[in-house]
Structure formats: structure tokens, C-alpha cells
Amino acid sequence: EIVLTQSPGTLSLSPGERATLSCRASQSVSSSDLAWYQQKAGQAPRLLIYGSSSRATGIPDRFSGSGSGTDFTLTISRLEPEDFAVYYCQQYGSSPWTFGQGTNVEIK
Amino acid sequence: EVQLVQSGGGLVQPGGSLRLSCAASGFTFSNYNMNWVRQAPGKGLEWFSYISSSSSTIYYTDSVKGRFTISRDNAKNSLYLQMNSLRAEDTAVYYCARARGRGEGDYWGQGTLVTVSS
Numbered sequence: 001e002i003v004l005t006q007s008p009g010t011l012s013l014s015p016g017e018r019a020t021l022s023c024r025a026s027q028s029v030s031s032s033d034l035a036w037y038q039q040k041a042g043q044a045p046r047l048l049i050y051g052s053s054s055r056a057t058g059i060p061d062r063f064s065g066s067g068s069g070t071d072f073t074l075t076i077s078r079l080e081p082e083d084f085a086v087y088y089c090q091q092y093g094s095s096p097w098t099f100g101q102g103t104n105v106e107i108k
Numbered sequence: 109e110v111q112l113v114q115s116g117g118g119l120v121q122p123g124g125s126l127r128l129s130c131a132a133s134g135f136t137f138s139n140y141n142m143n144w145v146r147q148a149p150g151k152g153l154e155w156f157s158y159i160s161s162s163s164s165t166i167y168y169t170d171s172v173k174g175r176f177t178i179s180r181d182n183a184k185n186s187l188y189l190q191m192n193s194l195r196a197e198d199t200a201v202y203y204c205a206r207a208r209g210r211g212e213g214d215y216w217g218q219g220t221l222v223t224v225s226s
Contacts, residue, residue: 035212037153044203044216045145045153056214088153092211096169097143097155 002027002091006100012108019076021103023089028069033093036065036074039102040085048087049074079105110134110215112204117220124194124224130187130204130217138162138182141207144189146200147219154200157189158211172198194224 003026013019023034034052037045047056049065052072062077076083084107089100116128130142144157157178158167166178177190187204201221205213 033211037213039153044219045205045213046216047208047212047214050208050212050214056208090153090155090211092155092209095158095167097158097167097211099153099155102152 001096002029002094002098004089004091004098004100006087006089006103008103009101010104010106012106013079014108015079015081017079019074019079019083019105021074021076021087021089021105023067023072023074023100025070025072025091029072029091030093031068033091034065034067034072035090035092036063037088037090038083038085039088045088076105081107110206112206112215112217114202114204114217114220117202117222119223119225120194121226122195122224125190125192126194126222128189128191128202128204128220128222130189132185132187132206135206137180137185141210142178142180142187143205143207143211143213144178144187145203145205145213145216146198147203148197148200151200155211158207159187191222194222196224198222199224 007022031052036049039045053065113131156169175193179188201219204217206215208214
């Protein structure tokens with residue numbers, strides 16, 4: 001099983017700042033098999049990025065994904081008030097698909 | 109508009125059974141792979157089952173293998189999850205998710221709470 005470790009656990013930032021979230025895999029993940037999600041309290045997750053760097057439908061371009069091998073990054077260029085939420089990475093190249101434990105982006 | 113509407117959650121005793129349903133609309137259901145993901149109270153997301161568009165390929169995570177069964181009826185545009193031998197640790201909100209390709213969920217159901225308790 002591929003273990004995904006996200007860091008930091010909590011990121012305290014102000015609106016307008018840049019957020020950089022990390023996802024490290026215990027073994028290599030194909031770039032085509034890595035996704036990022038946003039989840040707000042009481043809501044279902046929302047797909048942001050698939051294939052490590054492709055934005056899902058309707059996702060603003062302030063969200064970007066990058067990385068390869070075992071190290072992947074989600075960047076939010078300028079935080080909007082609606083971006084404060086929990087973010088998860090997921091690999092779906094090797095069963096069982098696995099999620100990271102999440103990064104909470106909170107208002108500073 | 110793509111919609112996934114879930115039903116069938118609730119309270120069940122340990123060792124009991126429950127069947128979840130996920131009704132799809134707004135897209136050609138038979139063309140898409142589907143997944144089930146759950147989230148225990150206050151915890152992160154856990155993928156646990158996948159079914160391909162034709163039901164030819166099915167995966168489970170070890171913790172539910174032999175107890176849960178994923179299935180689909182493409183004629184009824186529906187995905188199902190039969191859960192048997194339920195345990196307290198199965199308590200979670202359960203989500204169905206359409207796979208954009210295989211594992212990445214691009215549309216999600218609203219979630220249904222399953223509580224396993226005596």
C-alpha cells in the first residue's frame with residue numbers, strides 16, 4: 001500500500017497569501033495518478049487537480065499542481081476567503097487507492 | 109446536471125447488514141467507473157471500493173474485503189454497496205463518487221451516515 005504523507009498538518013495564512021501544500025508518497029506514483037481535493041465542513045470533497053497538474057472543470061487558475069515520483073505540491077497562488085478548508089491528496093495508480101491525512105488551511 | 113443521490117444509511121447493530129444505493133443522473137452512467145469512499149467522524153478520507161463501468165474489475169481495501177460487496181445496475185443507473193458483518197469501526201459518512209478515469213472522483217454523492225452501535 002502506498003502511504004501518502006501531507007505536510008504541514010495545519011497552515012495558518014491570511015487572504016491574499018500564497019499557500020504551498022506538500023504530499024509525499026512512500027513509493028513512486030505516476031504523475032497521471034495523483035489528485036488533490038478540497039473539503040469544507042459538512043460537504044463532500046471537491047476535485048481540484050487530477051493527473052498531478054490538470055485542473056478539474058470549473059477550478060480557478062489560482063490552484064495549481066506539480067510534482068513527480070514521490071513529491072507532489074498543490075499551490076494556491078492567492079488565497080480567497082472561500083479557499084480556507086481541508087485539502088487531501090490521493091493516489092489512484094496502485095490499489096488500494098490511498099489518501100493523505102489532509103492539510104487544514106486556516107485563517108491566520 | 110450530473111447528480112449522485114445516495115440513500116440507505118442509518119443505525120445498525122454490530123454484526124448487522126445495510127445496503128447503500130447511489131442513483132446517478134445527468135450523464136451516461138454505463139460509461140463511467142465508480143468508487144466508494146468513507147470518512148469516519150472527525151477523520152480523513154478513506155477509499156475502500158472500485159467498480160469498473162462494466163463491472164469486470166472490482167477492488168476492495170483489505171479492511172472491507174469479504175464483508176462488503178460493490179455492484180452496479182447500468183440499466184437502472186445505480187451503484188450499490190452491500191455491507192455485512194458491520195463493526196463499530198465502519199461508522200462513517202459514506203460517499204459514492206464518479207471516477208473521471210479510475211480513482212479520481214469528479215462528482216460525489218451527498219454522503220450518507222452509517223452508524224454501527226448497540
